[in-house]
Amino acid sequence: MDRKLKAAVTVGPGHIEIQEFEMPTLGKGAAICKVLMAGVCGTDKHTYSGETVQYKGTPDEFTIPFPIIQGHELVMEIVAIDEEGARNLSYDGDELKVGDRVTICPDVVCGKCWYCKNMPSYPWCEKAQFHYGHNRSCNTDKQLYGGFSQYMYIEPGSRLYKVPDGLPNDLACFTEVMCVTYTLEKAREFSGFSLEGFNFGDAVVLQGTGPLGIAHIAMARMMGAGKIIATDISDYKLDIAKAFGADVVMNVETTTPEERIARIKAETNGRGADIVVECVGRPEVFPEGLKYLRKAGMYLEPGNFVDCGTANINVHEICANNLRIIGMNNHTHTKYKTVMEMMLRTKDQFPWDRLFSHCYPLEETEQAIRTSMTKESMKVLINPWATV
Incomplete structure (x- = not known):
């Protein structure tokens, strides 16, 4: 194993540098992984x-600590692991070894707080140790805590998941995103109440058809959604939404809010959608999304994971229409294996290859992020071993 390696370091907003690091020494119960993608x-x-x-x-509130190695949607190969790590790092109880392909939950939780004990399916820990790619600077300890790097250091307490044979590296990278779609399973839990939550045949609207929106479309279709309607600013992304199962698509740049609300009501027998899922990640789309719903409809909010400001809403409309608003932070870390097996089984059912629009070498990480912000991109990948 080489002693020198490269990583893309975000030294501050809008500024990424390729820096060289020393390979860390393996600690007790830990692992070192080669980042494949x-x-x-x-x-x-x-x-x-x-x-x-x-x-x-x-x-658990934090502000990103610069400089930092970003990246937490990963597939890796174990290159160093001790006996304790081999026994304990796999969430599913697999005995890990050098050469295994794995992915990782970004969140290292305490396992002891009230949320870890009572809501263990989600990393809602209030005493989280850290989050890979998010809140541990590369100036600290073992340094390599993000995936935009040739290697990553895996601390004890992390959760690794073996990648099934036959699952391509790009889809393995998408596992964490697909786990976010269990937002719809949470909505299903409310279906025990009359006309509540997500029921078979329900009309679902997706605001935003980037990777997270497409993942929700696939999950909604597998869970038995009826009509699926999607909105976005990009015809390129809306075309992919149709390929994954959206029945109706609308470009918000060529339609008005009134037109979109009217179309959704027309497509749902005049009532409005049963479920709306916000996947844009901007608070300004929230008020309009509420207007898509029927009475007692449910609005799911997994998209605004980062604080991007506020939205102006009329609270009376929520009360008057009996709306249900469900904030869903993060993803279910219990379903990585299930999701990977699902993607492998449905490789001919959904055009998974269309999810991945660009792949850049590590040296072009900044360009990769910039490209991911454009209308003509979907999931953008970084291959740390590709040549420029």
Whole structure:
């Protein structure tokens, strides 16, 4: 294993440098992994743009600590691991070894707080140790805590998941994103109430058809959604939405809010959607999304993971229409294996290859993030071993 390695370091908003690091020494219960591929997440774009506060208003609130190695949607190969790490780092209880392909939950939780004990399916820990690619600077300890690097250091307490044979590296990178779509499973839990939550045949609207929106379309279709309607500013992305199962698509740049609301009501027998999912990641789309709903409809909010400001809403409309608003922070870390097996089973059912629009070498990480902000991109990948 080489003693020198490269990583893309975000030294501040809008500024990324390729820097050289020493390979860290393996500690007890830890692992060192070679990063095979990493995906650019919406949170990576926010950090690059200077929107740096996450978990605002919670005990786990933090501001991105620069300089930092970003990247948390990963597929890696284990290159060093001790006996304790081999026994304990796999969430699913697999005995890990050098050469295994793995992905990782970005969140290292305490396992002891009230949320870890009572809501263990989600990393809602109020005493989280740290979050890979988010809140541990490369100036600290083992340095390599993000995926935009040739290697990553895996601390004890992390959760690794073996990647099934036959699952391509790009789809393995998409596992964490697909786990966010369990937002729809949370909505299903409310279906025990009359006309509440997400029921078979329900009309679902997706605001935003980037990677997270497409993932929700696929999940909604598999869960038995009826009509699926999608909105976005990009015809390129809306075309992919149709390929994944959207029945109706609308470009918000060529339609008015009134036209979109009227169209959604027309497509739902005059009532409005049963479920709306916000996947844009901007607060300004929130008020309009509420107007898409029928009475007692449910609005799911997984998109505004980063603090990007406020939205102006009329609270009376929420009361008058009996609306249900469900904020869903983060993803379910219990379903990585399930999601990877699902993507492998449905490789001929959905055009998964269309999710991945660009792949850049590590030296072009900044360009990768900039490209991911354009209308003509979907999931942008970084291959740390590709040549320029």
